[in-house]
Amino acid sequence: MTTGLSNLTQKTNLWPWLLLTPLALFLTVFFVVPLLDVAIMSFTHPRPTLANYERALTGALYQRVFINTFLTAGFVTLCCLLVGYPLAYLMSIGSQRTAMLILLLVTMSFWTSFLVRTYAWMVLLGNNGPLIWLIHTMGFEQTPQLLFTRFSSTLAMVHILAPYMIMNIYSVMRKIDPTLIRSAESLGARGSSLFRHVYLPLTAPGIANGCVLVFVICLGFYVTPVLLGSPREQMITGLIGTQVDEFLAFGMGSALAMVLLFVTLVILAIYHRRFGLDKLWG
């Protein structure tokens, strides 16, 4: 009986496969096949041809939307870093109480649905909203158009994605050994040089993690850009949506989706080779 456990784990190599089979079958039928369907449609709809890819990669409209998507995702990532890094730093050096309160706020934001937060920005930036009211109360006459612009969707995306950055950086900062900082100080590192040569390199894994995550999620973000963005400056997801939903152009939508998927997977694969994919969400 003492060999029971090793029996359970070692004796037969069939056991792990038995445990894995239901999930493997499920994911094959309800994840891999639909994904393959998109791949196939991109080559065959409306007829077997490479024309969809040719248009997706060379058409002026599609190129403009792709470039806009990358620039937006890059800018949102940069903003999240600029907002998230100082806050994570304050959490790591502040009192335990401050850190707890900020962490609770960031976690609340993280768990509040994308839709609720997108709607909240719609309320905040609306033509009769609090921000315009504040501008009026302060005595300014002009009312700028805030909603449905590049500004409103970018702001909301930064707000929605910042928690991913903050939590990644904070978890790295919290684990930094304070003796490293002290010994650097004792060796004469001060202020900006201490930050540049010691603190920043130590927090780099958290930054890399946060940036990859925010950039990749932003590339594939649908809800916020569609609801808050300017119709003239679409993101690729919005364009894919209209192709399929309004024009029933499944082939074109699928080709664009495959390009988006390809870019996303390349970024994740590079990250995986460097750090390991399970670290990204773990």
Next chain:
Amino acid sequence: MNTFMKWLGIAVVIFIAAPLVIVVPMSFSTARSLQFPPPGYWFGYYEAYFSDPRWLVPTWNSIIIATATMVLTMLLVVPATFALVRHRFRGRSIADIMMLMPLAVPSIVMAIGYYSYFGQLGIVHTHLGVILAHTSLAVPIAFLVLSANLKGFDRTLERAALSLGASPTQTFIHVTLPILRPGLIISALFAFVQSFDETVVAIFISGRGAETLPRKMFDSIRQEADPVIAVISTLLFVAVFIGLTAPLALAAIRKRRDRACPA
């Protein structure tokens, strides 16, 4: 602390908090459209939400779909996680990556796939279709939570039970499962929330027969910005607040009680 950093921190905190707080007063507003400051306060939109089938039916759909997704996800993920964490076999690292794939594929890509494929199967716009799609999207999240728990599991406890004469099945039921319970609960909750919040796939496949709450909210925000959304937002926000602070509050109460009678 550097005063510049402190003010910057306060600004960031306001930036994060403001959108969460703003929906609460708007939900009590008498304004017909979004207006600030609210012209007056009432409970009218709460009443409207709780009596309008156009909102209640999607809410129920979401609860049913999320519950079924949670159960199905756990049935599939728990055995698989045991296999991947506790066994060494060829192809294990590939299986590991495959489990995370649904998280890596942008949801709009899957949305098109399900729209077309479930159309062919005849289960688009049905509860079943949404449950199956949501389950495959919930798998990686449930797996990540559970595998982290299982990796930290002290297996000497199982060995002790076995050496004392328990059968492998008894050990699993009386030792392994109870220790793993918090991990299982959190993993199941994550699967539930993933399904309840999922919007993009639901926009494409949940219409008519199985409209979910996020899909209804999305359509409503896009078309008319019905103030009832402020009510739902407030309710969801309160649910998140309770979900996050309840464990902290319970821990604090337990700690105080332990201090009161250190038996």
